[in-house]
Amino acid sequence: MKKEFRVKKNKEFQEAFKKGKSFANRQFVVYILRKEEQNHFRIGLSVSKKIGNAVMRNQIKRYIRQAFLELEEEIKPQYDLIVIARKPVAEMDFHEVKKSLIHVLKVSRVLNKPRLGNTKNQ
Incomplete structure (x- = not known):
């Protein structure tokens, strides 16, 4: 994930928490803030120390970044997305993380309709 596609500053996180909308499932909470001037979405990640040690937290962040990639x-494209991982993520593999993220992004209506060549049966 390129640097310009990440939310890094505390001020930007706080703005998304205050002005954005939140959507959640058991594994993730996603805050979404629409920004008209952006031409690419940005993501910010938060994985609490309650979830595991540094190795586990970094692995979860890598899974989330890869799923977004x-x-x-x-x-x-016009959104800032703040993804907060919850405890059940610690026991999930990459494909489960991606499936759970797709679910919460569909609920939040951030995903475009999938392309015709991108069906489940393939």
Whole structure:
């Protein structure tokens, strides 16, 4: 994930928490803030120390970044997304993390309709 596509500053996180909308499932909470001037979405990640040691937290963050990289074409560009991982994520593999993220992003209506060549049966 390129640097310009990440939310890094505390001020930007706080703005998303205060002005954005939140959507959640058991594994993730996602705060979404629409920014009209952006031409690419940005993500910010938060994985609490309650979830595990540094190795586990970094692995979870890598899984989330990779999932967003694979979903890049389907995510609407004008958003800041703050992803907060919950405890059940610690026992999940990459494919489960991606599936859970897709679910919460569909609920939040940030995903575009999938392309015709991108069906479940493939």
